[in-house]
Structures are given as structure tokens and as C-alpha cells.
Amino acid sequence: MAQQPGAAPPAVGVIAASRQPVTQSTEYIARIQATNRVNLVARVSAYLDEVLFTEGTEVKKGDLLYRLEQGPFRADVQAKEALVAQFKAQLKNAQAVLDRTEQLLKTPAGQKAAYDAASAAEQALKAQILGAEAQLQQSRINLDYTEIKAPIDGKIGRTAVTAGNYVSNSTGTLVSIVSQDPMYVVFPVPTRTVMELQRRSGGKSSALVIRIRLPDGSLYDRTGRLDFVDNSVTGNTDTMLLRGAVPNPRQGGGRMLVDGQLVTAVLEDVEPTDALAVPRAAVLADQEGDYVFVVDKDNKAEKRRVKLGQSTPAFASIISGLKDGESVIVDGIQRVRPGQTVSPGPPAAQVQPPPGTVTGGARQ
Template sequence: MRRLPLALLLLLLAQAPALAQFGPQGPPAVGVVTAEKKPVTESAEFTGRIEAVNRVEIRARVTGFLQERAFTEGQEVKAGDVLFRIEKPPFEAALEQAQASAASAQATLENARIALQRARELRQTGYGPQVNLDNAQAQERTANAQVLGAQAQVRTAEINLGYTDIISPIDGKIGRATYTPGNVVSPTLTDPLAIIVSQDPMRVVFTISSRTAVELRNRYEPRGGVNAVVVRIRTIDGRIYPQKGRIEFIDTQVDRNTDSLLIRALIPNPRLREAMSGGAGDRELIDGQFVSVFVEGAEPVPAIVIPRAAVLQDQGGNYVLVVDADKKAQRRPVGLGQTIRDQVVIENGLQGGETVIAEGLQRVRPGQEVNAAPAGAPPPGSRPPGAPAAPSGGPGGGTPAGGRQG
């Protein structure tokens, strides 16, 4: 029974030195960065779609049997290339008939002119009455009109015969053929024979909210408007397309249903490579595909950039903590711009040169004194990477981190 108080006393004496080591804590250690102005390429991201500049539906201009398809589906064609051929003999016969009618009308006209000349001579000699001359003149005019009508029929027959060769009106890629040879085609068909879309350049069509449109206008108007921006796109595989585009059209009306504004840009769409057979290679952009659109400044501009982790948020909005001359943390409301990887652009709230807390924010409150060190630096007493470990003593003889050996 006597040993119990003695054991408790010894235990308290053993713990007394350890308890004596704890004292009042100093200012919390934080990592800081300097808010510096750096050249930044401003960018805004939207969702868009690729569209062909020209899109043509190929249709028959005359009615007839489809005789030949002169292209391979999916290939690129040139303006003037023959795509389809319609059976020609009926149209050749119609042309010959029209030419015959024109020849007959021409002969009638020549006969009417001879009769008119004879009536004039008789009238001049006094042997022919005036009524004969008037009739001859009317017949000559009627015959002349018939010649003009017959010539028009010849021209129409020639045009119809030319329409039996259906040619491409533009350069582009042609899709699948809706009708195969042997079918009767006509201008009244609901479906086109095929569709051609131009390939280079392509359009990038996207919409932006009216508020964003005002912000972009205020940002780039002093620098040259649309000439101060370029358009880049990211394809569905996450890769940035290497070609740059330029804005060619901004709609004149805001969509009342969505409060958005339509914008179109032109972007090159060159061939990827030449085919193994020496033919045309494929192209990356396809009419109708979805892409991510980036509207970027043509030239970098100086802007204040800090780590994104340094920005806090509460009901009052975004803010950062800066270290003042008294080594105290102070709250600064900020306006954020674009995010570039782990960095964020500060549009307002900082002037540049401020010391911003980027590490240890959870230990700091506004107005509190802090112990600032450059962000990313090792804490005091820690061993730098690659440095040899400190020598260890025997049991109970170790040296505290950062301490000295006697």
C-alpha cells in the first residue's frame, strides 16, 4: 500500500520536464507568392459546331432514266466534274425536231419577205392595192415571230440535252448517291441525288450569351475588335487543332429565346496526308461535328497571375489574403479571369507586387500575424531532398530538429 503513492510521484516527476517544453505558440507559418504581371493569352471557351461554307444538293433538271453514276461515294470532286448521266437519245431527238421546226419557220419567213417585196413594187407602180401591201407586211412579221419562237425551242432543247450530264457546281466532298442507275429521276423528286459539301476552309459556328458578348467587345474593341482575336478549336479526342481561325460574321440580332448571339469563324481544313495511291488525302474537320471553341487574344497581354489555390470564396465572393507591412494577413476581394492550368488571372483587386498567401490558408484568419516564407520552400528544420540524414545518438541522446549539439 505504501508503494502506490511513491509510484505516482515518480510518474509525475518523469512527465514534468516534458510538460515544461510546451509554451505559447508563435505566428502560423504560411507560404506566400508575389502577385506579378505576366504575359497572358486571354481565352474564352464555348461549344460550337463545324459547318461547310458551301453545301449543295445535286438534283436532276430534266426527267429521264439515270444511265450512269460517274463518281465514287465519299470522294472529293471539282467544279465541272460529271457526276451523273441521264439517257440522252430522247433529248437528242427533241433537239433535232426543234431544229427542223426552226428551219421550216425560216423558210416561211423568206417566202413572206419575197411576197412583201412584190407587194411593195406593185404598190409603187399603182397596180397593187394598199390592202395587199398591208397583208404582206403582217405575214412577214408573223413569220419572223415564228422563227424567233422556233429558235427558242432549239435553245431549250439544247439546254435540256446539256442537263443530261449532271455536273458538280463546286469543289467539295460528295456523299452517298440516293439513286442508282436505272431509276427515273426528275426535278420533282423529294430527295436529292447526292449532297456536296465544300472542304477548305470550314466554318466554326458557336453562340455566346449577350453578357459575354459585351465583355468580349469591351475587352478587344480598343485593340482592334475581331482583328485582335483568333479562334482555336479542340476536337472530341481532346487535341487542340493546329490551325487558327478568324471571325467572319457576328449576327445582328440576339436570339430572344436564349439571349445568345451567333458567331461564325473561318478555319483552314487542309489535307492530312496524300493517299497511298497518289490520290487526295483525308481532312480532319467534318461538316456537322461538335468542337470546343476558344476565342483567344491575338497578342499576349500583361496580367496579374497567382496560384488558383490562393483564392478563397465565401458569401461575399472571391478573395485572397495578403501580408501587409506589419506581417499581418489582410483580406482583399478580387475578380477572377480565366484559369490557366493551376494559375488564375486576377482582373481586379490586386495592383501587382502584393504578397499573397498561397499555402497554410486554413491556419490563418484576417488580421492575424503570420510567419511568411516563399511558397514551396521546406519548413524550418526539414531536411532538403538529397541531403544526408542527421547522425543519431544513443538511446535518449537524439538532437531536436534544428537544434545544436553541445
């Protein structure tokens, strides 16, 4: 629509496109995973006497969780100890016999055959003692298995069995423990994006930082580092799995990150890069793509196609289509038509990037 003769040019607020430090970032749907997970099973068969933990609480490594019936295993240990003692007594007698036959060899009454028999008997008893001691050690191990202890620090789940039930290795998992601090954040990334991240970071994982957006939309107050990139591509999605480790300390009696939790991983550069930035409100879009209105030296509005880089609700970085210092319309943009003369001025609200960096937020 052409401007009517005599009508005053519409007043618009403009701001100069300027280069700003922009922290490149991308967002991915992610899962929280415990760094360690243990499924406890019974290693001996016995009746369960006691469950010694509270479900859903945190336990320490070495805490006693289950106690199985110990009577039969203690009796077995005592029987094996008696057998070892018996063989040791027999060995003592065999050694005395061997000593006597050895002394007799120095006299006319000594016989080599008797000495050889006594020596063989001594060696046989030594071997029997070794076997009995091995059986005793196995019995003691089985007795120890009647006390099931936490192998790691972590949060314990629900018990699958209660006291009075008969358990064995075939019973399956009695309870699971998942570690709490730190936690992994795991997310798939398109292969092409992984290559771009590697170029941006120079192949150094320390050049990237991971932030987490919690399910309620808030940003978690701890950051993590990328520590793993999978060695293969998932064929049906053409993605690679990335993983970072994030601290998960106790806060206010609980922890913010939970194993299996669905979150958003924000992967961003540690060091910002210099990029041309404009207020996000200046960017419009139609079927052909993104554009802005630029005011030229004659105060005429020009529709300019632009290619966006990283953007946030406040600011957008411009890859192409604008030059540093050009005046971009921010206020009154709805009244502007291409080629129309306008009356530029400062924006109604001072639009300036916050101190520091302008952070991107492209979602994957």
C-alpha cells in the same frame, strides 16, 4: 487550430503577385459548318443512266456526277432544229414574193393589196422563227440538264438514287455537297458577354482571334477570325449567334474539320492586357468564394478574399483582393491557418509564367 508553443512555424513557399500580360479568352461549345452546301436535284424527268462519282470523296466544280437518259431530249432538239429550218425556208420564199410584189407596184399591174399581204406573211414567218428558236433553246437547256455537274468544290455525300431509277424534280435531293476550306465555326454567346467582347475589341472583329479545341482535346493548329454577329437575340436562351471562318487545308490526306462537328471555340484577344496574376495552385475556394493566403511583414498568414478574372490550370488573374508585390503562399498551403506565423521561402518548384502571355480559359 492555434500553433502549439515552441513549435517551429511551418515552412511555406511563397511567390510575389505580379502583373503579367494576360490574353483574355473564353470558351464556348460550337459547331463546324460548311461555308457552302448544295443539295442537287434533277431538273428534268428521265431515267438515271449513270452515277459517275465515288461517295464520300471530294469533287471539283464542273465534275460530271450523274448522266440521265439523253435519247428523248436529243430527238426533241432535232425536231426543234427542223422546225426552225422549215420556217427559215418559208421566210426565204416569202421574202422573194415580197420583192416581186414590190417591183410590180412600179408597173400598172401592181396591186397594193398583194404587196401588203406579202409583207404580212414575211413578218409572220419572222415571228414564227423567233418562237421556234426559243423552243429550240429550251430543248437544248433540257438536254444539258441530263448531265448533272458539281456546282462547287467540296465533299460529296451518299447518293439517294442509283442507276436505273426514274428521277424528276419531285424526287428530291439526289446528293449533297459541302465545301471544305474554309469552314465556319458557329457558337451562341450570352448577350452580356457579347457586349463585353465589343467593349474589349472596340467593335473591331480583327481584335479577336478564334482557336478551336478538337473533340480529342487538342488545339487545332489554325486560327480564324470572327466574321459575323447575328442581328437578333435568341429569346429563350438570351444568346446571340457568333461565327468565325477558319482555314481547313488538307493535312496528311484528310481535313481536321468536318461539317457538323462538335468542338470548343476559344475566343481570345489578339493583344494581351496587363493584369495581376498568381499561380493557380495558390487559389483556394470555399462556400464564400475564392481566396488566397498572403504573408504579411510579420510573417503571419492572412486569408484574403479575391475576385478572379481569366484563369488557366497554371495561372489565374486577380481582379480585386491583391496588390502587386504581395507574397502569396503556393507550397505548404494545406498546413496554414489564418493568423498563423509561417516561415516563408521560395517555392519547391520555380513557378514562373511562361514567356509571352498568360492565357485565360473561362468556359461558357
